Amino acid sequence: MVEVRNRDLTNPFHIVQGQLRAAVDNLQLGEDVYEFLKEPMRVVEVAIPVHRDDGRLTTFIGYRAQHTDAIGPTKGGIRFHPDVSLDEVKGLSMWMTFKTAVMGLPYGGAKGGVICNPGELSARELEELSRGYVRRLAAVLGPELDIPAPDVNTNPRVMGWMLDEYDRVRGQNTPGFITGKPLVLGGSAGREEATGRGVVYTVLEAMKRLGLDPRRSTAAIQGFGNVGSHTAEFLHQNGVKVVAVEDVRGGAMNPDGLDVPALLAYAHRNGTVKGFPGSRNIGTEELFALDVDVLVPAALENQITSTVARNVKARIIAEAANGPTTPDGDDILHQRGVFIIPDILCNAGGVTVSYFEWVQNTQGYYWTEQEVNSRLERLMVTAFQHVYDTMQERRLTMREASYVIAVHRVAEACEARGWLRLPTTNEIPAPALHLIGRDRPV
Numbered sequence: 117m118v119e120v121r122n123r124d125l126t127n128p129f130h131i132v133q134g135q136l137r138a139a140v141d142n143l144q145l146g147e148d149v150y151e152f153l154k155e156p157m158r159v160v161e162v163a164i165p166v167h168r169d170d171g172r173l174t175t176f177i178g179y180r181a182q183h184t185d186a187i188g189p190t191k192g193g194i195r196f197h198p199d200v201s202l203d204e205v206k207g208l209s210m211w212m213t214f215k216t217a218v219m220g221l222p223y224g225g226a227k228g229g230v231i232c233n234p235g236e237l238s239a240r241e242l243e244e245l246s247r248g249y250v251r252r253l254a255a256v257l258g259p260e261l262d263i264p265a266p267d268v269n270t271n272p273r274v275m276g277w278m279l280d281e282y283d284r285v286r287g288q289n290t291p292g293f294i295t296g297k298p299l300v301l302g303g304s305a306g307r308e309e310a311t312g313r314g315v316v317y318t319v320l321e322a323m324k325r326l327g328l329d330p331r332r333s334t335a336a337i338q339g340f341g342n343v344g345s346h347t348a349e350f351l352h353q354n355g356v357k358v359v360a361v362e363d364v365r366g367g368a369m370n371p372d373g374l375d376v377p378a379l380l381a382y383a384h385r386n387g388t389v390k391g392f393p394g395s396r397n398i399g400t401e402e403l404f405a406l407d408v409d410v411l412v413p414a415a416l417e418n419q420i421t422s423t424v425a426r427n428v429k430a431r432i433i434a435e436a437a438n439g440p441t442t443p444d445g446d447d448i449l450h451q452r453g454v455f456i457i458p459d460i461l462c463n464a465g466g467v468t469v470s471y472f473e474w475v476q477n478t479q480g481y482y483w484t485e486q487e488v489n490s491r492l493e494r495l496m497v498t499a500f501q502h503v504y505d506t507m508q509e510r511r512l513t514m515r516e517a518s519y520v521i522a523v524h525r526v527a528e529a530c531e532a533r534g535w536l537r538l539p540t541t542n543e544i545p546a547p548a549l550h551l552i553g554r555d556r557p558v
């Protein structure tokens with residue numbers, strides 16, 4: 117209990133430990149399950165020297181946290197950002213465990229990060245850093261061990277360099293080592309858009325439950341990178357009016373709706389949405405307080421604090437980012453009746469298509485984009501329904517319900533491996549076990 121009292125409510129590692137605690141208690145799984153899952157099973161810190169273009173040498177610090185491999189090899193993205201910390205990576209690795217579990221994917225969770233500002237690195241320096249990260253960690257990475265992917269400030273190009281470095285170290289071709297890689301190296305059709313596409317599938321499901329018509333609904337999005345921009349694109353395609361977007365450099369607001377295809381082209385050309393013709397600038401505080409139907413935080417953690425939450429007017433918050441809502445912000449949103457699609461469900465489209473990519477690499481046989489998208493839609497809709505049913509049956513929030521499903525699945529895998537003894541099954545009020553990752557052929 118001391119541990120709980122000392123928690124920092126903006127620290128992702130402490131937040132996920134609290135979420136784990138609540139799910140273990142709800143399922144009456146016993147203290148051992150919490151004790152076993154409260155820390156990543158392996159954390160590695162590496163020092164990566166990079167020769168700078170001006171002749172200096174800089175050493176960057178990187179991490180990889182692997183939470184548990186109870187269900188399968190660990191899986192999770194790599195982030196390049198100045199604010200990366202050990203606790204952030206540990207917390208994100210645990211969120212990956214619960215995300216893959218709620219989706220029924222055969223993986224555990226991992227996450228990696230390097231403390232750096234990629235905006236200050238040349239392409240050559242970035243390549244040296246990406247290759248150095250993989251060289252230092254190659255012993256604990258692999259298609260049956262731990263499979264990286266893109267995250268904040270990393271992209272298919274970085275994945276391509278990382279794949280090549282791993283292949284050099286191993287002396288063989290291993291396309292399943294990493295996902296989110298370029299198509300020509302065995303990437304999957306639809307992977308780049310998958311997280312945003314999945315976000316929109318969950319938003320459409322939430323709208324159905326709340327009786328909202330997408331064609332008469334409005335949305336605002338914070339973050340216009342991979343996830344935010346594709347979320348805008350698919351919301352727009354489904355008739356939702358996107359009235360405001362924001363990135364780290366500024367925002368764009370038009371109450372009549374932004375011309376999303378033109379905005380995507382503008383952001384691509386200018387590296388920001390700020391200054392988009394026909395829009396006015398908007399800041400974070402104003403964006404989160406807009407009177408829209410759907411708010412999509414798609415940037416970083418801890419954006420919706422208790423102060424921000426008090427001003428939210430949206431009916432739905434779709435957590436496209438990982439951990440965008442602080443626990444006290446979450447309580448306030450709940451009291452105010454906002455329907456939250458929790459991150460581990462909302463943004464799971466990325467890891468789901470990463471799973472499809474890994475399956476295709478393993479088979480050496482590749483699917484069409486339409487096959488990928490329809491399988492993604494089915495898994496997202498099924499997972500949403502499962503969480504929604506569990507929420508209603510157990511009178512939980514959507515977030516609590518998703519953790520109950522995920523933690524139960526992970527605990528069962530631990531028991532099946534003989535790692536843990538759970539209370540006898542009739543004592544556990546278990547949610548129905550949907551093996552939704554076991555998809556039918558299309």
Ligand code: NAD
Pocket residue numbers: 266267268269270311338339340341342343344362363364365400414415416417436437438463464466467
């Ligand atoms: P990205 O680097 O492509 O984009 C991040 C965006 O957020 C950029 O537009 C950036 O300008 C903006 N941003 C950063 N700080 C901001 C601030 N203070 N205010 C406003 N905007 C800000 O990253 P991404 O891959 O789109 O990831 C975004 C979030 O989604 C992260 O939380 C990530 O962990 C999560 N996520 C990503 C994926 C994926 O497949 N890429 C999958 C699941 C979850």
